[in-house]
Amino acid sequence: MSKNSLVSISDYSKEEILAILDSATGFEANPNRKTLDGKVVATLFFEPSTRTRLSFETAVIRLGGSIIGFSDAATSSSSKGETLNDTIHMVSCYADVIVMRHPLEGAARYAAEVSPVPIVNAGDGANQHPSQTLLDLYSIKKTQGTLENLNICLVGDLKYGRTVHSLIMAMSHFNPTFKFIAPEELKMPEEYKIFCRKHGIKYSEATELNNNFNDADILYMTRVQRERFQDLMEYERVKNVYTLKNKMLINSKLNLKILHPLPRVNEIDPDVDSNEKAYYFQQAQNGLYVRQAIISKVMGIKS
Amino acid sequence: MEKKLKVAALRNGTVIDHIPSDKLFKVVSILHLETSKNQITLANNLDSAKIGSKGLVKISDRALEEDETNKIALIAPNAKINIIREYEVVEKRPLVLPDEIREIAHCGNPNCITNHQPVTTRFFVIKEEGSMRLKCKYCEREMKFEEVKLK
Numbered sequence: 001m002s003k004n005s006l007v008s009i010s011d012y013s014k015e016e017i018l019a020i021l022d023s024a025t026g027f028e029a030n031p032n033r034k035t036l037d038g039k040v041v042a043t044l045f046f047e048p049s050t051r052t053r054l055s056f057e058t059a060v061i062r063l064g065g066s067i068i069g070f071s072d073a074a075t076s077s078s079s080k081g082e083t084l085n086d087t088i089h090m091v092s093c094y095a096d097v098i099v100m101r102h103p104l105e106g107a108a109r110y111a112a113e114v115s116p117v118p119i120v121n122a123g124d125g126a127n128q129h130p131s132q133t134l135l136d137l138y139s140i141k142k143t144q145g146t147l148e149n150l151n152i153c154l155v156g157d158l159k160y161g162r163t164v165h166s167l168i169m170a171m172s173h174f175n176p177t178f179k180f181i182a183p184e185e186l187k188m189p190e191e192y193k194i195f196c197r198k199h200g201i202k203y204s205e206a207t208e209l210n211n212n213f214n215d216a217d218i219l220y221m222t223r224v225q226r227e228r229f230q231d232l233m234e235y236e237r238v239k240n241v242y243t244l245k246n247k248m249l250i251n252s253k254l255n256l257k258i259l260h261p262l263p264r265v266n267e268i269d270p271d272v273d274s275n276e277k278a279y280y281f282q283q284a285q286n287g288l289y290v291r292q293a294i295i296s297k298v299m300g301i302k303s
Numbered sequence: 304m305e306k307k308l309k310v311a312a313l314r315n316g317t318v319i320d321h322i323p324s325d326k327l328f329k330v331v332s333i334l335h336l337e338t339s340k341n342q343i344t345l346a347n348n349l350d351s352a353k354i355g356s357k358g359l360v361k362i363s364d365r366a367l368e369e370d371e372t373n374k375i376a377l378i379a380p381n382a383k384i385n386i387i388r389e390y391e392v393v394e395k396r397p398l399v400l401p402d403e404i405r406e407i408a409h410c411g412n413p414n415c416i417t418n419h420q421p422v423t424t425r426f427f428v429i430k431e432e433g434s435m436r437l438k439c440k441y442c443e444r445e446m447k448f449e450e451v452k453l454k
């Protein structure tokens with residue numbers, strides 16, 4: 001079993017999080033290096049996620065490493081009934097690190113337990129996606145100059161959205177103030193509010209988006225998916241009031257930045273894209289530098 | 304009086320008393336008594352002044368390990384466990400909630416890896432805000448004890 005795996009954002013201390021972000025800053029300044037020369041990275045995608053896979057693979061290639069793997073389960077041996085344990089052992093004969101995406105929750109923790117090489121979790125079902133969380137933190141720090149004492153508005157599907165749950169965990173080190181804006185059906189679950197109370201994190205809740213984020217430094221939008229709703233009439237109503245439009249930004253703070261894990265459906269009107277407060281495309285690009293930092297860290301390479 | 308007699312009937316071993324009647328067979332199951340070769344006496348639906356109706360288990364020639372009695376704490380926190388040697392109670396075993404439980408339960412999350420692959424389940428026991436919850440080590444879901452299925 002490898003001790004260097006990254007499965008969940010809570011595996012990293014505050015110091016480790018900050019070190020990753022520092023390292024990512026270095027990669028942004030100079031992304032093309034040869035530190036992975038001669039190394040092999042496996043990208044095992046048991047479910048397709050082209051966006052995440054391309055980001056990891058580009059990170060490896062820019063570090064001079066090589067890639068093996070598969071991009072969906074149909075082409076992998078698991079479709080022939082091989083256990084995850086056996087797949088991981090087989091691949092670890094060839095690769096120095098495994099980047100893994102899996103539709104089942106807990107798959108990454110289990111893989112990290114049985115794997116002789118480090119595992120990087122690129123998403124396990126609805127559970128964790130730590131490289132997304134770290135690139136969110138990187139984007140926040142880069143645009144605000146700090147992670148400390150920020151007002152952060154989380155908007156949309158707060159019930160099922162794993163990115164917002166992980167973001168709460170990660171930001172808990174930095175004294176944030178949260179506002180949770182969600183329709184009744186998709187409200188923040190009680191266990192995360194308990195988490196906030198236990199860590200002395202201030203939060204408030206609202207159900208309307210408009211005029212509710214004027215003191216925010218970060219507006220973190222998430223996808224509101226149709227299949228989450230029992231009542232489709234309610235979905236139609238929510239879909240419209242949770243669409244961010246350019247004119248809603250008039251009274252927002254000058255330093256406000258809008259983030260979204262992408263892909264968006266219709267939570268952000270395209271008329272916001274040209275506003276300088278829109279940051280979601282740069283946010284996605286930051287993923288590359290953060291993933292270079294993560295792979296370097298789990299492989300013990302000084303950057 | 305009745306209790307004294309039953310305890311006295313066992314020469315060496317373990318007596319688990321004051322098990323709520325509807326939990327008796329869960330206790331049997333988590334201790335894997337169905338495959339045990341020891342002499343075992345089960346009694347159920349006995350009158351109890353404290354809990355109305357109780358069950359009782361006597362296992363000859365086996366002193367339960369601490370991790371086994373701690374598992375009982377999850378199911379029957381008010382049970383009484385006595386270790387018997389030569390007809391005497393030599394130890395009253397306090398029930399302590401374990402910090403972690405292994406193997407004895409299935410995760411309540413159908414999308415959890417442990418329900419699809421041969422993985423030994425592990426749960427952290429969380430005691431806070433007056434309630435007990437279990438957190439699956441793998442899928443990281445928190446659930447109430449009633450939400451997991453005992454094996």
Ligand SMILES: [Zn+2]
Pocket residue numbers: 106410411412415416417439440441442443444
């Ligand atoms: Zn689980």
